[in-house]
Amino acid sequence: xxxxxxxxxxxxxxxDTSSKAGLNPDGTIDRAKAKRMLNPFDRFALQAALHSxxxxxxxxxxxxxxxxxxxxxxxxxxxxxxxxxxxxSDRRLAASDTLxxxxxxxxxxxxxxxxxxxxxxxxxxxxxxAQVGPQIAERLNLPxxxxxxxxxxxxxxxHARRIVEGGHQTVVSEFPALVTVANAYHHLEYKTIRGARxxxxxxxxxxxxxxxxxxxxxxxxxxxxxxxxxxxxxxxVAHTDKVGQIGGRCVMHQGKSIEMLVNEIAxxxxxxxxxxx
Amino acid sequence: MSDMDKIKYNLLLVGGSSSNLALAHRLIALAKxxxxxxxxxxxxxxxxxxxxxxxxxxxxxxxxxKLFPDYMENGFPIEGVCTESFxxxxxxxxxxDAPRNLMPAEFKKEGYLILTLSNVIGWMxxxxxxxxxxxxxxxxxxxxxxxxxxxxxxxxRVMGVRxxxxxxxxxxxxxxxxxxxxxxxxxSQDVLKNFxxxxxxxxxxxxxxxxxxxxxxxxxxxxxxxxxxxLDGTFGGGFVYGMKNNRLTIGLxxxxxxxxPDINPQQRLQDFKKHPWIQSLIQEGRLIKxxxxxxxxxxxxxxxxxxxxxxxxIVGDALGTLNQRTLSGVDMAMECxxxxxxxxxxxFRDGDYSQAKLNQFQKRLNNTFxxxxxxxxxxxxxxxxxxxxxxxxYLPTVAKAVDDGNPMVGMLKVGLSNPFxxxxxxxxxxxxxxxxxxxxxxxxxxxxxxxxxxFQAPAMQNGQPFxxxxxxxxxxxxxxxxxRYHEGNMHIDEFEATTCMRCIxxxxxxxxxxxxxxxxxxxxxxxxxxxxxxxxxxxxxxxxQCRTCEIVCPEENLRVNPTAQGSGPDFAGL
Numbered sequence: 086x087x088x089x090x091x092x093x094x095x096x097x098x099x100x101d102t103s104s105k106a107g108l109n110p111d112g113t114i115d116r117a118k119a120k121r122m123l124n125p126f127d128r129f130a131l132q133a134a135l136h137s138x139x140x141x142x143x144x145x146x147x148x149x150x151x152x153x154x155x156x157x158x159x160x161x162x163x164x165x166x167x168x169x170x171x172x173x174s175d176r177r178l179a180a181s182d183t184l185x186x187x188x189x190x191x192x193x194x195x196x197x198x199x200x201x202x203x204x205x206x207x208x209x210x211x212x213x214x215a216q217v218g219p220q221i222a223e224r225l226n227l228p229x230x231x232x233x234x235x236x237x238x239x240x241x242x243x244h245a246r247r248i249v250e251g252g253h254q255t256v257v258s259e260f261p262a263l264v265t266v267a268n269a270y271h272h273l274e275y276k277t278i279r280g281a282r283x284x285x286x287x288x289x290x291x292x293x294x295x296x297x298x299x300x301x302x303x304x305x306x307x308x309x310x311x312x313x314x315x316x317x318x319x320x321x322v323a324h325t326d327k328v329g330q331i332g333g334r335c336v337m338h339q340g341k342s343i344e345m346l347v348n349e350i351a352x353x354x355x356x357x358x359x360x361x362x
Numbered sequence: 363m364s365d366m367d368k369i370k371y372n373l374l375l376v377g378g379s380s381s382n383l384a385l386a387h388r389l390i391a392l393a394k395x396x397x398x399x400x401x402x403x404x405x406x407x408x409x410x411x412x413x414x415x416x417x418x419x420x421x422x423x424x425x426x427x428k429l430f431p432d433y434m435e436n437g438f439p440i441e442g443v444c445t446e447s448f449x450x451x452x453x454x455x456x457x458x459d460a461p462r463n464l465m466p467a468e469f470k471k472e473g474y475l476i477l478t479l480s481n482v483i484g485w486m487x488x489x490x491x492x493x494x495x496x497x498x499x500x501x502x503x504x505x506x507x508x509x510x511x512x513x514x515x516x517x518x519r520v521m522g523v524r525x526x527x528x529x530x531x532x533x534x535x536x537x538x539x540x541x542x543x544x545x546x547x548x549x550s551q552d553v554l555k556n557f558x559x560x561x562x563x564x565x566x567x568x569x570x571x572x573x574x575x576x577x578x579x580x581x582x583x584x585x586x587x588x589x590x591x592x593l594d595g596t597f598g599g600g601f602v603y604g605m606k607n608n609r610l611t612i613g614l615x616x617x618x619x620x621x622x623p624d625i626n627p628q629q630r631l632q633d634f635k636k637h638p639w640i641q642s643l644i645q646e647g648r649l650i651k652x653x654x655x656x657x658x659x660x661x662x663x664x665x666x667x668x669x670x671x672x673x674x675x676i677v678g679d680a681l682g683t684l685n686q687r688t689l690s691g692v693d694m695a696m697e698c699x700x701x702x703x704x705x706x707x708x709x710f711r712d713g714d715y716s717q718a719k720l721n722q723f724q725k726r727l728n729n730t731f732x733x734x735x736x737x738x739x740x741x742x743x744x745x746x747x748x749x750x751x752x753x754x755x756y757l758p759t760v761a762k763a764v765d766d767g768n769p770m771v772g773m774l775k776v777g778l779s780n781p782f783x784x785x786x787x788x789x790x791x792x793x794x795x796x797x798x799x800x801x802x803x804x805x806x807x808x809x810x811x812x813x814x815x816x817f818q819a820p821a822m823q824n825g826q827p828f829x830x831x832x833x834x835x836x837x838x839x840x841x842x843x844x845x846r847y848h849e850g851n852m853h854i855d856e857f858e859a860t861t862c863m864r865c866i867x868x869x870x871x872x873x874x875x876x877x878x879x880x881x882x883x884x885x886x887x888x889x890x891x892x893x894x895x896x897x898x899x900x901x902x903x904x905x906x907q908c909r910t911c912e913i914v915c916p917e918e919n920l921r922v923n924p925t926a927q928g929s930g931p932d933f934a935g936l
Contacts, residue, residue, distance in 0.1 A: 175916045275927045340841030
């Protein structure tokens with residue numbers, strides 16, 4: 086058992102993978118049209134943060150970067166037991182690549198910190214780079230534990246098990262440290278009734294909500310706008326290819342008996358001659 | 363635990379039911395008028411409001427009109443208004459629509475609303491959210507995905523409920539000045555038992571229902587049927603409701619106080635669908651959803667002695683206000699909520715949550731159509747219970763005559779072959795139905811006490827040609843209930859493994875499976891043979907939470923608990 090830890094978890098709102106997200110003409114995702122959800126990988130980071138809070142009697146702050154609707158995932162995090170949320174939201178951040186994102190977020194962390202433990206998800210479902218977490222650690226000059234599938238906090242140190250090719254590796258780190266949590270970690274526990282109640286109260290009471298969730302801008306944290314957004318992003322998306330229409334000609338045959346399935350598939354294809362009646 | 367840290371409300375509504383939502387709607391209107399400060403919490407075990415709701419439903423609009431006078435314009439979800447209703451006797455091959463003048467008045471549903479109750483519940487919850495925004499003195503917290511697991515008592519007073527089992531007990535309990543139980547018996551049965559309020563057994567039926575998309579438009583047509591495929595003496599019948607957008611509801615309601623240990627409601631519904639008439643409707647159609655739920659059918663004599671205790675009121679299906687004779691449950695439940703709200707506003711004003719105060723609800727309800735109608739229908743089930751011939755002899759004779767082409771001859775045959783009994787039976791039944799003859803209070807046996815292990819069901823006539831693609835096995839049907847469970851879900855208790863083994867061996871001796879396996883609507887219960895011992899096993903991830911197993915278990919060895927985390931079926935739109 087260690088002293089109370091000050092814990093940060095980074096979470097992101099992504100287009101809901103179950104909705105058919107529209108695409109802009111340039112091939113990027115039309116985020117305004119898509120339904121939104123908490124990045125599924127971040128659920129493991131959230132669970133890691135809440136677990137650390139419980140075992141160290143600590144505090145968890147959630148930080149997200151995105152347009153104003155991203156407040157939704159901060160509220161969701163509070164339902165699960167997060168104590169406070171910050172949203173970095175600034176038009177000048179639009180079209181940030183991982184370099185610019187990590188720059189902006191590390192400025193926020195310097196502004197809000199210090200934190201003993203920072204958790205991030207492995208990657209996001211919209212970018213899939215897995216670069217932001219490690220970049221932030223480098224910028225903050227923190228030890229980083231990537232692909233962490235389990236951990237314990239003993240004697241004021243982090244004992245973590247990482248997934249490596251062909252097995253796993255156990256590492257011990259001092260605090261502060263940044264951990265990217267693999268999706269092999271424990272599933273996020275269900276929201277609590279207290280958390281769900283608090284969030285409904287926050288939605289009724291703007292004043293109280295401001296105490297729990299703050300929206301901050303680049304100016305608040307002293308970040309250089311030149312290093313953010315499109316300007317700060319050396320990544321160039323030269324060209325995107327559509328690898329097939331969503332939905333396409335795929336037909337799902339579900340919830341039928343085997344006999345029905347065989348008949349349906351046989352009727353729709355040219356495999357009829359191979360089906361024995 | 364200090365009071366500050368407690369999660370506490372003035373009013374806690376257990377269950378997002380039509381009764382509880384009607385209650386909240388009425389209560390906040392009263393609080394708006396009086397300025398009464400109120401905090402309300404609504405627990406709903408489904409993922410969303412409405413996702414665990416299954417009902418027919420054809421409903422008399424009178425209470426909806428009272429609650430939402432603008433219901434035709436305000437977006438209240440209606441599938442249609444009945445323009446043609448039929449009462450049909452089903453043979454195995456033919457259907458006979460009773461002429462209008464022979465049709466029991468209860469089955470004349472013209473002008474009634476055809477509803478998808480799960481949609482109605484979702485709409486009512488959203489409407490509440492909007493309404494409460496304009497009432498600064500009232501707050502409502504909605505908790506979909508949270509169910510009550512346990513009632514908390516302090517002596518003779520209900521204090522609230524337990525919601526979860528986290529490591530922090532202060533986060534697990536919700537306390538309230540008044541808790542209202544509007545559930546389907548999952549939890550309210552504990553309150554009734556704790557205070558010994560229900561002296562007579564409750565009778566239950568199970569309803570199974572499929573929603574189809576069909577090529578033709580049958581909207582606003584309503585059929586209620588008797589006969590095939592329920593000719594084994596079980597009380598029950600079918601319903602077919604035409605809805606807008608080319609959708610069709612096909613359902614079957616089967617009483618669980620049957621001697622038959624193999625009712626198998628889901629498969630019986632498939633038999634119903636094999637009937638040439640239904641086949642003609644669903645050819646080229648598509649199954650959209652499947653679901654099942656219990657209906658409390660004991661009526662007047664199964665009502666609890668009191669409808670309230672210190673700190674709690676019981677409404678709707680928890681109370682058992684469904685009127686089986688008139689097939690009405692939704693309006694009864696909503697009226698319960700409406701009347702309870704009138705009592706509660708005074709209770710909150712006076713700060714008096716005693717049984718004496720809260721049970722004003724019973725007095726109020728006694729003066730409404732709810733209890734008056736139930737009183738009139740009080741012998742409806744008794745008429746069938748005391749005279750099994752009605753269902754196991756007369757009905758099959760008439761059904762056979764329908765197939766032979768002349769139902770009137772069938773009725774005559776019933777009269778001729780039982781020259782002394784039938785006319786007497788007929789008169790007695792009519793007087794019991796209408797409640798004009800008083801035979802004093804009746805007592806019901808529990809449903810499972812009716813089951814006879816050695817019961818021989820008459821062979822089902824299943825010679826009709828049917829399209830196999832319209833018929834679904836129980837395993838396949840589960841897919842259409844959209845079940846989803848969290849890891850580690852264990853919501854059905856089996857109290858004693860040896861009791862189940864004894865029951866299984868008793869039924870094995872008859873070459874049969876026990877009722878929990880047969881009557882399960884979703885392929886949950888099974889018999890596993892392990893080391894030559896036959897044991898009871900369960901596939902809980904299939905469960906659609908109808909609670910039939912609990913009711914038919916001959917040993918009362920099963921208990922279906924409310925699930926956590928919103929787990930279970932998704933009946934939205936069913």
